[in-house]
Amino acid sequence: MAQIRHRHGLNAALSQHHLCFILLLSACNSGVCSGLSDFLTELQNTLSGAITGKTYIYVGSTLELTCTLSDQWAGSWTSQQLNFFVSQPLNFQVPAREECIPAKYVRIVDSSSATLRLHHVSLKNSGQYSCSAGQTSCEREDLIGIADDVNVEYAPHNVTNFKCVVRDWTESMKCTWDHPVEYVNWNHVAVTLKSATVFSKTSVSCPHLTLISCTWRNVKEFTAAYIYVLEVNVTNIVTKDKAQKVFTIKTLENVKPSAVENLVIKSAENMDGCLNITWTHRKIYRRKIFRIRRRAVGNTNFTVLRDDLSNSSFVTCGYGPMTQHVFAIDCRPSGRHGFWSDPRLQEQREKRHDNDKSKLEEKSKRIQKEAQQSSRDIGQHGKVLTCNEIWHMASLRIGFLIPALYDLLSSNATDHFISSCKIALSQGGSCDDTTEFFKIFIQQYVKQKVCQLNQRP
Numbered sequence: 277m278a279q280i281r282h283r284h285g286l287n288a289a290l291s292q293h294h295l296c297f298i299l300l301l302s303a304c305n306s307g308v309c310s311g312l313s314d315f316l317t318e319l320q321n322t323l324s325g326a327i328t329g330k331t332y333i334y335v336g337s338t339l340e341l342t343c344t345l346s347d348q349w350a351g352s353w354t355s356q357q358l359n360f361f362v363s364q365p366l367n368f369q370v371p372a373r374e375e376c377i378p379a380k381y382v383r384i385v386d387s388s389s390a391t392l393r394l395h396h397v398s399l400k401n402s403g404q405y406s407c408s409a410g411q412t413s414c415e416r417e418d419l420i421g422i423a424d425d426v427n428v429e430y431a432p433h434n435v436t437n438f439k440c441v442v443r444d445w446t447e448s449m450k451c452t453w454d455h456p457v458e459y460v461n462w463n464h465v466a467v468t469l470k471s472a473t474v475f476s477k478t479s480v481s482c483p484h485l486t487l488i489s490c491t492w493r494n495v496k497e498f499t500a501a502y503i504y505v506l507e508v509n510v511t512n513i514v515t516k517d518k519a520q521k522v523f524t525i526k527t528l529e530n531v532k533p534s535a536v537e538n539l540v541i542k543s544a545e546n547m548d549g550c551l552n553i554t555w556t557h558r559k560i561y562r563r564k565i566f567r568i569r570r571r572a573v574g575n576t577n578f579t580v581l582r583d584d585l586s587n588s589s590f591v592t593c594g595y596g597p598m599t600q601h602v603f604a605i606d607c608r609p610s611g612r613h614g615f616w617s618d619p620r621l622q623e624q625r626e627k628r629h630d631n632d633k634s635k636l637e638e639k640s641k642r643i644q645k646e647a648q649q650s651s652r653d654i655g656q657h658g659k660v661l662t663c664n665e666i667w668h669m670a671s672l673r674i675g676f677l678i679p680a681l682y683d684l685l686s687s688n689a690t691d692h693f694i695s696s697c698k699i700a701l702s703q704g705g706s707c708d709d710t711t712e713f714f715k716i717f718i719q720q721y722v723k724q725k726v727c728q729l730n731q732r733p
């Protein structure tokens with residue numbers, strides 16, 4: 277009886293400020309008051325054991341907490357006299373606002389238990405829940421139980437706005453997405469991404485992953501297969517629940533070319549007031565369209581002069597001696613899909629002699645011609661080329677070599693790149709490139725297969 281009275285007294289105090297009780301308890305736990313500590317720990321166990329129910333729940337679900345009077349209260353209280361309270365916020369820096377929850381949310385289960393049920397909970401329903409007994413509704417004479425903190429979190433949602441950008445057809449890829457909800461605790465959210473290509477046997481984890489992106493940084497990580505199948509899982513690591521969605525990306529439809537290079541603007545020969553703009557692009561064989569924009573120096577808006585050029589020079593006229601303009605050249609893959617490259621900007625310059633560029637163009641034309649020629653040679657099994665000859669021309673001619681190789685290699689070549697290249701060709705794309713991957717490919721196949729074939733007597 278003495279003990280019960282003692283508990284009554286303590287309880288009355290605690291039910292006023294049960295957060296203080298918890299602070300006191302943690303002070304005691306750290307050894308400040310060892311004698312009282314055991315008693316309080318036991319008491320806390322009793323209090324927390326009195327309320328049962330899930331305390332980590334999702335927005336929109338139902339919070340269900342059952343408060344049960346232990347034998348100790350038999351004769352003092354019945355379940356009809358149980359009241360539920362919630363205090364917010366959960367941190368101790370701000371004094372807790374404690375609210376009584378209206379009785380309409382409480383159902384009597386039996387003579388010793390009552391259940392609080394809140395449907396369609398929102399983030400606002402997070403907090404610390406307790407139940408007390410009192411003569412009238414919302415009265416607290418004895419604290420019966422304290423639940424673990426109730427945390428309301430969003431269920432894992434599928435990611436949205438999933439998009440991928442492939443740099444320069446084959447160089448790298450970055451996919452990004454959004455989360456449709458702002459999770460309360462991002463530490464509880466894990467995002468994973470796996471990719472598979474049509475020809476790969478296993479899926480591969482994202483090489484560089486954040487909560488909102490995945491990046492394949494170079495040709496070792498990005499194989500430039502024609503189709504990428506990407507699975508994104510969003511997992512709540514507390515509950516292990518998952519939202520899982522699969523996206524299919526056609527790489528050739530998501531290409532952003534690199535910026536044009538070697539941009540030169542000079543006066544057109546024998547044409548007064550005309551400028552000859554020339555440039556190059558790293559990916560010689562990929563089909564692109566170029567856009568030329570212009571603005572007067574001091575103006576912020578560009579005017580589009582052309583956005584349908586397929587060759588890399590343009591002559592524009594009507595420039596008086598004292599005018600100054602800024603030109604912007606960018607490009608995108610021809611066809612319906614793809615993104616504009618970053619623009620290359622240049623201010624109009626005085627006439628200047630520049631032989632380097634024309635040399636470069638000449639060289640590229642010559643190599644192109646050679647390549648076409650040798651591609652025919654290989655295709656017809658006609659002229660015998662040495663491995664070294666082929667290899668030395670390889671970097672600029674691969675676009676021509678690849679189709680020719682198809683005729684020579686067994687259709688059953690397992691290298692998945694060849695297969696994806698074949699698909700690309702059948703879809704009107706091309707397979708030319710100068711990436712490291714291609715070089716390895718050429719080394720392997722040209723040396724092993726083509727050279728063998730060509731060197732047969």
Ligand SMILES: *[C@@H]1O[C@H](CO)[C@@H](O)[C@H](O)[C@H]1NC(C)=O
Pocket residue numbers: 468469470507508509518520
């Ligand atoms: C997503 O979850 C499923 C089922 O647990 C698992 O089989 C798959 O490998 C996961 N995918 C990713 C990208 O983690």
Ligand SMILES: *[C@@H]1O[C@H](CO)[C@@H](O)[C@H](O)[C@H]1NC(C)=O
Pocket residue numbers: 432433434518519520521522
């Ligand atoms: C995620 O998307 C997949 C496929 O669209 C769907 O089957 C699944 O129900 C979605 N999951 C969630 C949690 O919305």
Ligand SMILES: *[C@@H]1O[C@H](CO)[C@@H](O)[C@H](O)[C@H]1NC(C)=O
Pocket residue numbers: 543544545547552553554589591633634
């Ligand atoms: C523009 O420059 C290119 C490359 O130097 C040259 O081939 C072409 O003839 C020039 N066009 C004019 C109109 O000057």
Ligand SMILES: *[C@@H]1O[C@H](CO)[C@@H](O)[C@H](O)[C@H]1NC(C)=O
Pocket residue numbers: 575576577
């Ligand atoms: C530039 O474009 C913006 C937006 O299209 C427009 O509001 C502004 O008036 C333009 N400025 C000039 C100088 O044309």
Ligand SMILES: *[C@@H]1O[C@H](CO)[C@@H](O)[C@H](O)[C@H]1NC(C)=O
Pocket residue numbers: 586587589590
């Ligand atoms: C650019 O291409 C067009 C047709 O595609 C051609 O008529 C024109 O002569 C070309 N210009 C240059 C400078 O090569």
Ligand SMILES: *[C@@H]1O[C@H](CO)[C@@H](O)[C@H](O)[C@H]1NC(C)=O
Pocket residue numbers: 688
């Ligand atoms: C690949 O070639 C092997 C032997 O040459 C053959 O047994 C197999 O069926 C072929 N596979 C395909 C998919 O054609």
